[in-house]
Amino acid sequence: MTAIAFVGLGNMGGPMAANLVAAGHDVTGFDLVSEALEKAAGAGVRVAGSAAEAVAEADVVITMLPSGRHLITAYQGATDSTGGGLLAAARPGTLFLDCSTVDVADARTANTAAVEAGHRAMDAPVSGGVAGAQGGTLTFMVGAEEADLATAEPLLNVMGGKVVHCGGPGGGQAAKICNNMVLGASMLAVSEAFVLGERLGLTHQALYDVMSTASGQCWSLTSYCPVPGPVPTSPANNDYKPGFAAALMAKDLGLAANALEQTGVDALIGSHAAEIYRAFADSLDGEPRDFSAIVESVRERSGQ
Ligand code: NAD
Secondary structure, eight states: OOEEEEEOOSTTHHHHHHHHHHTTOEEEEEOSSHHHHHHHHHTTOEEOSSHHHHHTTOSEEEEOOSSHHHHHHHHHSOSSTTOOOHHHHSOTTOEEEEOSOOOHHHHHHHHHHHHHTTOEEEEOOEESHHHHHHHTOEEEEEEOOHHHHHHHHHHHHHHEEEEEEEESTTHHHHHHHHHHHHHHHHHHHHHHHHHHHHHTTOOHHHHHHHHTTSTTOOHHHHTTOSSSSSSTTSGGGGTTOOSSBHHHHHHHHHHHHHHHHHHTOOOHHHHHHHHHHHHHHHHTTTOOOBGGGHHHHHHHHTTO
8 A cells, every 4th residue: 555644634635644544554643733634633644743753654645735935834834833844755656645625826936946956746626615525525626747646646636526627737727726716706706696696685595496407506506505504514604614715715816816917818807806805814813714605795795
């Protein structure tokens, strides 16, 4: 079995690592937060004392970190309490598989640093949320050389249900950013429709029953409905506890906005969604809130 180091055992990384253990892999994990480590240990992950210690004997290093800054610090930073030093501590030829959502430029920087340090590297961000991580049904969007994807594929198939090869390094992140630009915009559109429906005297259920079988149908409605009731598993029924935090959606839309600027693409809706989610995330002042709670800010702005 492959010796795996898993760095970043949060909402997504924790259950992904647990699924690898359940499939019989030897997984050594590290996180900066002791609560995450305890939870992972409960799922059978062997806990290391530092990020560098976690990767020392690994064949594959999987990272699931909040942002590009965290990724680059983990790869190249000092081997201290900031959780850095992965590239220096791993054996030459280790495969570095990053599943975090980061900027395309950061993904390519991290990839180049890994290759220059004598390793193999690929990006494989995911879609499917915490439920997909728990159920092993994530979709992986892969930016990799063919040979590296072949090595990683058995592990990706444990953690996910679909693997799409999007091109060379950075290709996975490019696809992820495009997808999440649609997700942010569609969640806003669905939320605005529900608030308009409320004003016009429609029940949530009636509007859901129409839109879910009409041309307004989309994932933000049928899997992640932003109002309580119609989709019992959506965070709206759990006081908007994440799920997928508004701060992470603001981050992803910010990555899309950077890419729009760099490429000169004039995407009015994507840019506006980035601004709206940034303002919403800032207004939460660190409170963990699901991105579908944006419906509350639409109501607030509408004087409801
Ligand atoms: P999270 O904040 O729950 O987990 C990230 C973990 O990384 C934290 O526990 C943090 O302590 C740890 N960490 C940070 N730096 C570290 C370091 N140097 N060494 C070890 N651990 C370190 O976030 P999450 O929801 O699990 O998301 C992780 C990534 O997955 C993000 O890039 C996010 O955009 C992406 N993502 C999340 C979802 C979702 O629904 N939550 C869906 C798709 C993609």
